[in-house]
Amino acid sequence: MKLRKFTVLAFLLSLAVLLVACNDSGASSDGGNESDSSDYPNKPIQVVVPAGAGGDTDRNTRIATKYLSEELDTDVVVSNVGGAGGSVGAKQVLDSAADGYTVLAFHNSMIINDLLELADFNYEDYQLAGTSVLDLGNAFIVSADSEYTDLQSLIDAAKERPGEINIATETGAFTHLQLLAFQEATGTEFNLVDVGAAAEKNTALLGGQIDIIPTQLGLVQEYIESGDFRAVGIMADERLEGAPDVPTFAEQGVDITFDKFFFWAFPKDTPQEIVDQFTAALENVTNNADFQAELEPLLVEPLYMSPEELQAHFETLTTEYKTLHENSQ
Amino acid sequence: MDLILEGFSLMFSFDTILIILAGTILGLIFGSIPGLTATMAVAICLPISFGMGPSDGMALLMGLYIGGVSGGMIPAILLNLPGTPSSISTTFDGYPMAKKGLAGRAFGLGIMSSFLGGLLSIIVLVLISPPLAKFALNFGPFEYFAVTLFALTLISSLSEGSLAKGMISALLGIVFAFVGSAPIDAYPRYTFGMDALGAGFNILPVLIGLFAISEMLKVIEERKKNTINQKKIHDYKIKGLGFSPITFIKQGWNFLRSSVIGVAVGILPGIGGGTANIIAYVTAKRQSKNPKKFGTGIDDGVVASESSNNAAVGGALVPLISLGIPGDTVTAMLLGGLVIHGLQPGPLLLEQNGPIVYGIFAALIIANVFMLIFLYSGMRGFVRLLSIPKHYLYPAIIALCVVGAFGVNNRLFDAYALLFFGIVGYIMIKTKFPLTPLILGFILGPILETNLRRGLQLTGGDFLPFLTSPIAATFLIIAALSVFFSIFKTQKEKKMAEESKKIAS
């Protein structure tokens, strides 16, 4: 019995030795673990995408990570952490170590989550790193055999039958806000039906359960080409280069514009040098011709915003969204 | 035809075959380790596949998918642990069979059913996916609600002895699924102010906790006598395929029905392979002449479960390939994979990228063949697993479960959930509540609620359309009959038991 106790102790002791040894070797190669940013990055960087695989958030992020890992010369690994409109993943980054090895890749919905009280934090709680992608193709899509050929016919129909035309949304998501803006701008009322995320919206439109879906033009292009869907318009200042046939809302007399920007952010207190390095890499990626070429068929464009520009953009949008949200209540 | 040939020629290079082989084996490993699933295998290998060309990348993912779904039978049969949700009902008869010393037979039947079920579904996928996908589009919220309710009533056939206990277990499953943000409005429910609960429980920790952790606790409590079973399972002989051809021919109808159920459930986005095997198993039991034998190690049970879960793979790919709509978590990731490779999934995928699509079909078939070969040749090896002393095996499994749970969302909360559900599962076993209805309730509860609420949003709060849709009405009637029939049967059995008691005394 005594012998056994002794061996248990020996085991624990050897573990302790192992531990110290590992720490030592770590220290010598790292030159000290204490947030020395001079050799950042020296291990894989984890990118948290607060949405499931297969959507546009995931897609845009993954394409960027390919080039980011070249720029930073380390592996950049995507983890999908879905739930609660993205606030679960965002929260996870907020709570993780501020060492530059965990970064959030998200979009406008961060403002909306805060607005709807799904999250008790917002962009100010992060160390913003910049943006990589801008999506101006926020469109209204109808079935190809729909009676709504343009916005006017849609508005007329909605005025005739208020609250009867089914329009898809994902409650509390970016598209929800677009619908609120549209209803307010045109004085119409639609029946807002939650049908879920992008893929489910397509299904509902294909299956004829819904009349209109607001979604990213790039996500439904295939269906437009195949003659299943038709785009009624996009909420942008100008027509998209990749889709010159789709008119803007403004052209059709409804003056609303939305842009969806995909940004990167670190937990607060991440060393400035590290963020700077990441931001520089981000800028290089957006200037990379291969990256730009890869985005083209998706109808999104590369856009680099510096942390300061991003901060300002966030501030403007927050006020804008807040007004919209309050007016709708 | 040219397309098919072109597709196959894409896959028949040495490198690609090797990639499929690697994918299948890796998938089998992931599927066979409790705590690791096909979903995780695909998630982890997704970035690796980006580095390859589109055809090689897809080949890898298909191998992983097929392997991951099939590997679950190994721990299900040998250890009574469903390695993935797809193999829950494989444990019902596979494990009792193995306990009787017939592990070889269980494997033989399971592997053959998996192979043929997978093959059948791939044929369906290649030949008739566009019309099938179009039909699936008829399923709106009303229809989904009805189908889900129907699937939930099936639990009444799963609850041994007490109908009430089975239903309570299912309701508890729905309750656990409530935790987290509500569908539609995403407001938190039953989170008790804890941030971590905001995302709710993931299916993996729930499943592994209920089945694997509680199983280990059972092993611990019976520590003294466990040497006995172990020997028996280990001591068996495999002749040829493990079963005679006649046995399988006898299973023909059961196989066909289960595969069709697998394909059908697979096609419906969201419901997926995790429930296909349970539905197929229950249907087989209900249609059987001797339902009492189910759960004692009967061929029908293994065949139903294993053919349906592999058939669900082809089913889930139907809407993905023909409409660009993912049917389950794995296909959602495949969708992402396609996009990254510059292929836009949607109605034009086949037209614009025919060779690649047929290449995917070819990869599926090749992966299926590899799965068959590998599992058959490995059969004897798997049983060796049991010769690892249990005191090594189970703790190692727990560690892997923790890794798996952590890997779900890269957070430790899911590992805590694993432990919590281990305790819940153990208590339920001790108090004789069946576990499977809980899993079914957990998977189906959110689908039920989401579609109920979506349906009511569409109708402006009117319940009537749930009954006037022909598809929905049919399923609701079957559901009602199913419950009625179960209650009637239990009452009758009770009476008969009492009468026989009286006669005996």
Next chain:
Amino acid sequence: MHENKLVDIFSSLFLIALSIVLYVSTFSFRQMSASKIGSDFLPQVVAIGLFILSIILFINAFVGWRKEKKLAEETVATETKEKKEKISYTLVFISLGLMAVYLVLIPILGFLIATSVYLFVQIYLIAPEDKKSIIKFAVVSILISAFVYFVFKNVFYLMLPAGILG
């Protein structure tokens, strides 16, 4: 046999209490003004269902228990209870506690060390008395942990907590 019914009585009482808690909790769910049927609808239906089923279970169990008790009283003199298999609940509880400690230690010590320690203690606990070999267990524990850690971290890029090794 009538112990089974007793278990049912206790579990049904617990479930009745649970269903009430579940029902009452729905009052505090936040609601979206837009939706017609709120996030509290199905939880309330389920809580009511759970309540009714638990009552049924309770009645069944209670009636059965009374019957069996009577029967048991009549036959008690003639029958001696079968000796139950000895179940070592202590080990079950210790193992559960151990797992909990393991999970708490992961972020502190890192996966590698926490798993080694856990495996070692767990293996030691449940190994048959005649096969206990500390050195072997230690080696096996460290090997398994190291293997899992390096495979997942370096091959699959799963970010397992590194803890103090980080």
